[in-house]
Amino acid sequence: MDEFRLIGAIARILGQRPDPRIEIGIGDDAAVLRVPGARVVATTDTLVAGVHFRFDWSRPADVGARAVAVNVSDLAAMGCRPLAALLSYELPPDMSDSAVLAVTRGIATAARHWDLPVAGGNITATSGPFVVALTVLGIPACDRVLTRAGAQPGDAILVSGPVGGAAIGRALLDRMPDRVRTWPAPVRAYRRPVARLDLGVALARDARVHAAIDISDGLLADLGHVLHASGVGATLESSRIPLHPGARACARALGLDPLVAALSGGDDYELLVSVSPEGAAQWQAQGMTRIGSVTKGRGIRIRGAGNRAGLSGWRHR
Secondary structure, rough: OOOOHHHHHHHHHHOOOOOOEEEEOEEOOOOOEOOOOOOEEEEEEEEEOOOEEEEOOHHHHHHHHHHHHHHHHHHHHHHEEEEEEEEEHHHEEOOOOOHHHHHHHHHHHHHOOOOEEEEEEEEEEEOOOOOOEEEEEEEEEOOOOOOOOOOOOOOOOEEOOOOOOHHHHHHHHHHHHHHHHOHHHHHHHHHHOOOHHHHHHHHOOOOOOOOEEEEEOOOHHHHHHHHHOOOOEEEHHHHHEEEEHHHHHHHHOOOOOOOHHHOOOOOOOEEEEEEHHHHHHHHHHHEEEEEEEEEEEEEEEEEEOOOOOOOOOOOOO
């Protein structure tokens, strides 16, 4: 099975019976739990050496900061604020104590930035690669949480910032590491993603925003999650996709198509939302970019993209 079919099978096994303690379970960016007098949201993300990062591409502190950002981004996509985190390491024999502490310092600095206390965790040995995993708890910033479901035909599809930079930065580190200083912006986009937490909180407070997701697996793949959850389709305008600064020149040097990187590359962690036409203009005035519309049919139509190969999304399996 590919990643998403496997997730579906796991969800069916774990979620066979409804549980009153779970308001929103497997299938969104974070779970929403009911506790006496409050709601708690929970999310987790794991970074595996050789899969999500390499120490010859990123400093240990970058790895730690990234582990925090990708989890906080899940809270941002649902309009929630951080509450606390649990940290787990799987340590191979060749992982030095100094490297572990350097990763931890990156986590601590990023956690302070997001006001996210790390309350505990676990360390275990492994024969495999180094793994850092965070479980992050949060609380809704208002009386509702944003989810992937809720997009309506006629809605505008907005993205919070430029995309494609992280994928191109990763390719640059892999193929032409001697040119990193030539294009620092895409490299930083990969090494140090930024969670759009304050924006996500503001979006959740606007009832005209109907659905949201963060772009971790690629714009097309993550938009596909929203469309599937909402039972709708979409039309995108390729000319409106905001490309990361420096992405075009760097992509050309690498022999990559910047539009394919923007639509399919992943690791951008911008927010993608479905918002009513009445609300779209306000969010565009605040810096978001309209890239298309929600339609009644199923699937995604991309105007102006031609027959480009490679238009899909990141797969973890």
